[in-house]
Amino acid sequence: QQxxxxxxxxxxxxxxxxxxxxxxxxxxxxxxxxxxxQFPGKGPALLIAIRPDVSEKKEGRFTISFNKSAKQFSLHxxxxxxxxxxxxxxxxxxxxxxxxxxxxxxxxTIIP
Amino acid sequence: xxxxxxTPKHLVMGMTNKKSLKCEQHMGHRAMYWYKQKxxxxxxxxxVYSYEKLSINESVPSRFSPECPxxxxxxxxxxxxxxxDSALYLCASSxxxxxxxxxxxxxxxxxxx
Numbered sequence: 001q002q003x004x005x006x007x008x009x010x011x012x013x014x015x016x017x018x019x020x021x022x023x024x025x026x027x028x029x030x031x032x033x034x035x036x037x038q039f040p041g042k043g044p045a046l047l048i049a050i051r052p053d054v055s056e057k058k059e060g061r062f063t064i065s066f067n068k069s070a071k072q073f074s075l076h077x078x079x080x081x082x083x084x085x086x087x088x089x090x091x092x093x094x095x096x097x098x099x100x101x102x103x104x105x106x107x108x109t110i111i112p
Numbered sequence: 113x114x115x116x117x118x119t120p121k122h123l124v125m126g127m128t129n130k131k132s133l134k135c136e137q138h139m140g141h142r143a144m145y146w147y148k149q150k151x152x153x154x155x156x157x158x159x160v161y162s163y164e165k166l167s168i169n170e171s172v173p174s175r176f177s178p179e180c181p182x183x184x185x186x187x188x189x190x191x192x193x194x195x196x197d198s199a200l201y202l203c204a205s206s207x208x209x210x211x212x213x214x215x216x217x218x219x220x221x222x223x224x225x
Contacts, residue, residue: 032212043116043202043216044155089154093212098143098168100214102154 004092006103013110019077021106023090026071030092030101035064035075038087047088048075080110114139116217118203124223127193133220135186135203141215144186146178147202149219155202161186193224 005024013019023033032051036044050057050064050073057064063076077084090103116137125131135144143162147155160168161180175197177189186203203217 034214036216041200041219041221043118043200043204043218045216046214087152095208095212098145098160098162099157105152105154107152 004090004101004103006090006106008106009104010107011109013080013108015080015082015110015112017080017110019080019084019108019110020074021088021090021108022072022074023092023103024070024072025092025101027092027094027101028071029094029097031094032092033064033066033073034091034093034100035062036089036091036102038089044089077108080108082110082112084108085110114215116203116205116215118201118217118220120220121218122221122223124225125190125193126225127195129193130189130191132190133188133201133203133222135188135217136184137205137215138184139205139207139215140183141205141207142183143206143208144180145204145206145214146186146188147204147216149200149202155216159188190222193222195224198223 034049035047037047038044048059048062050066052068061078066073088106091100093100119134146158149155158172159178164180175192179187200219202219204214206214
């Protein structure tokens with residue numbers, strides 16, 4: 001019940017296209033859903049996060065869509081750029097829970 | 113200062129060596145974490161310190177020994193490691209007890225030979 005399932009495992013998108021990564025969770029106690037971006041040899045960096053009281057959050061080219069009834073959330077990267085090439089992890093947690101449950105990761109490659 | 117600083121960035125150690133990893137933050141965060149990350153995998157939680165006290169040990173082998181000398185510092189002491197312990201070791205901190213607002217360091221790339 002603590003799992004967060006993430007897909008796809010890898011994704012290749014043309015420059016200027018839309019990259020979409022999906023995650024699904026089971027634990028209805030989760031109330032905070034962050035996305036992390038990780039470049040090789042670096043630690044994960046918080047990209048954007050959402051709480052279940054909103055269905056969408058946008059920050060620049062990055063948008064999280066959240067479907068509470070389906071227990072799914074997704075990251076959309078608009079106008080994808082080569083600099084977006086990285087591994088993306090979705091995650092979930094709840095207030096007071098010291099553990100951050102990560103998805104399995106998506107390796108995104110943006111080609112010119 | 114909005115960073116978590118980890119030293120060293122790279123470490124190569126033999127199986128009989130003793131070494132330590134260091135983590136420092138000056139954001140006033142009261143929860144600090146050690147994670148282990150293998151290639152192409154998500155980070156795995158090892159230890160959680162809350163208000164300088166160990167609150168979670170995820171059944172980590174005793175060859176890994178954490179220490180939290182004060183609210184800004186977190187150490188991970190290593191002894192008699194195995195080659196399979198080679199990984200990226202990440203430190204993180206958060207403002208409140210819980211996963212909100214995690215900030216990760218850049219990690220220490222550990223190789224055990």
